Amino acid sequence: MIDWKKNLYILTASIFIVMAAMTMIVPFLPLYLQELGITDPAEVSTWAGLIFGINFFSAFLVSPLWGRLADRHGRRLMVLRSGFGMAVVMILMGFASGPWSLFFFRLLNGTISGFNPASIALVSTNTPKEHVGRALGILQAGAVAGSICGPLFGGIMAEIIGFRMIFNITGAAIAVAALTVLFFVKEDFTPPQHEEKTSTMQDFKTIAGIRPIPAIYAIIFVIQFGLVGINPLVSLFVEDLSGGMNSAFFAGLAVSSMGFANMLASPKLGKWSDTKGPHYVLYGSLMGAFLFSIPQAFVTELWQLIVMRFFTGLCLGGLLPAANTLIRQLAPEGMESRTYGFSNSFLFLGNMLGPMIGGVIAGITGIRSLFIMSALLLFAGIILMRKQVVPVLNSK
Template sequence: METWRRNLYILMVSQFLVMGAMSMIIPFLPLYLKEMGVTDPDQTQLWSGLIFGINFLSAFAVAPVWGSLADKIGRKIMVLRSGFGMAVVIGLMGLATSPLQLLILRLVNGTVSGFIPASISLTATNTPKERAGYALGMLQSGAVAGSIMGPFFGGIMAEWIGFRAIFFITSFLIVLATFVVLFAVKEDVQPDKHAERAGFFKEGSFILHYRPLPVLFMVGFLLQFAMLGPMPQMSLFVSELGAPGGYVAFFAGLVTAVTGMANMLASPWLGRFGDRHGSEKVLFYAMLGAAIFFIPHAMVTSVWQLLVLRFLLGLSVGGLLPSLNALIRVHAPEGKESTAYGYSTSAVFLGNMLGPIICGYLSGWIGIRGLFLTTAILLVTGAWWLRHGLRAAQEEKAHGMVQHKVSSAQ
């Protein structure tokens, strides 16, 4: 088997384990706080929001640093650093005795995290460019599958063995995935460690002024802002529609799961389609498709209608992040791919963090049905920005090449 393909399958399974382990924790976070003695509902909600969001905040701040370092010393070592670091921190979460301790550990976890972005960078740089879309789509499938199964098994185990034990199991699974990468993944394309490197801030300035990368970073932010914004309100919407049999929690979980299942199925196919016909086309039409499927969300009258629309939405969502990552691989400067992925990850984390906060505030004014329409508008705006921004960047690049040839001839 070719090395890049073997690496892909190993990293895909590793991402499944890591995302499954990480997502086992999220569903019972408020219950874990109650076990610590936080019984006031308002305090529980406040601490839950802070503890959940602080991870994204610290990850947003340090992602470019880890990306830049990966271009200097290697991408595989960044996967290992993140895996072992998260395993230690999450294990310590199982020993926390107060919300403040848990908050600090989540802050540290965001700082050392980056298993998924580092895996994407390692795969993108060690896979032939003509197969990058397919490879990144497969990685997406592994991560999504883990995020679907994690809450399910986490809920079951919380009933059997208690909340604290799940942190130790999560830590063990991440260690297992990291050891698999350590012994089984081979990094063929490694950075030139003897090449002269600019400082971190100078490299960052270069990446942020290297069109069309800022266009892609903004698209990544809009994607995550739009897709995650309505998610915290979904269980309330299911309750408003009237869950069959009164099983609100079950159908709220099912609404999320069907989107993930469709995403998982569509990602490899759309990635392969992007390799043949262009990832830009896949990303553009996937954003428009997602916008179109969000519009009837505002008009549904039953949970069954919502489930159908969420599945169709997931088919479009499967083409978003893999195509975006493939485009970053294409447009990133030689030797600075991981730095570019670091800034892209920051933009995505910023969308993850601000989307639910701002949309939660807006929902008080326009309701969740209004949020769905707002999301559709944001996705259309992102699609327009992608098409217009990439075209402008390419024209500017072509114009610069012409000027360079003219000056060389003179």
């Protein structure tokens, strides 16, 4: 097996472990806050929102820095830095003495996180260009599979061993993933010899000056904000449709159906990116996600929502891999990781703002309006593709 395939499969397995471990804490974080002494339901909700959001905020701020260091010292080093750093922080979360200490650890976790983005940069730069789309699709399938399994494992283990012990298991699992990368993943990387020192703003101006990279960044933000960002609010809509019966189970089913479809479609759509062109896959996937988002605002039965979420997930499987493939093709030589670093900032910004703004909109106009908002954002992405991305790439 040639090295790029070996790296791909090892990193896919490692990302599965990391995502499963990181998402194991999702089902019980509000309950853990209660164990830490927060008993008022309104306070629990506020703290849970802050603690979830601060992770994405700090990651949004530091992603360009990690991208710069990756270009200078190698992407594998950034995967290891993130893996071992998150392992330590996750174990420390199990020793939190109150909400403020948990808030600080989540802030620290976001600052040193980046296992997935660094793995994407490593795979994309060490894979032959004609196979990058398929490779990134496989990598995303591993990440999504982990995020589906993690909450299930976490919920089961919380009942058996308690909340604090799960953080130890999570940290140990991430450490195993990092050790696997340390011993088995190789990188073909030559450090730059005479690189001119530039600021983050200068780097951004250089990268943003390459069309259509700014449009792709905006589309990545739209994807995370409009599709992934509203996932935490879907449970409220499920509760309405189910009449409150088994709402937790059905909420998990609605979210998991989208993730399962994403996992199934990512490798195939990634392969199409290599053969048909990533801009066509991104354009078609945006169109499909837009068309399947609209009916979700008008469903009257729970099964209808689950079916529409599944089809939306199939389209989601082609969005980020195709966008990341385009970034790899367009990134300036020697600045690949910085280009991905700014991309990750837009991704984390969408993750952070989606639930926050979506919650405000849902409170004012109702849950169903979220799907209209999502459709409008995706339509804006389609316009960007049609006006800014497809014509430029077709002319090259």
